[in-house]
Amino acid sequence: MPIFEYVCGKCGKVFEKLVLGKSREPLVCPDCGSKQVALKFSTFSSSSTSTRSTPTCAPSGGG
Ligand SMILES: [Zn+2]
Structure with a gap:
């Protein structure tokens, strides 16, 4: 459920x-x-730390 912190x-x-x-x-x-x-942003608990980000849905090829 989308529960936000305010x-x-x-x-x-x-x-x-x-x-x-x-x-x-x-x-x-x-x-x-x-x-x-105001919307309060909470920190997500991440086990591994990654500096680089991988592009999602990259335009590979053509359509
Ligand atoms: Zn109040």
Whole structure:
């Protein structure tokens, strides 16, 4: 499920919000009710570290 983390810009409360495709409800802080919420990016736990990135869906050949 696409659960995103949001942080309130008023009280600083961090809460998770389940984002659905169709349903789009306004984002409000569940603590203070402020609309000044920003999407919080969480770090992904990666076991191996790779410096170079591999191009996905590379245009090989023709069509
Ligand atoms: Zn708040």
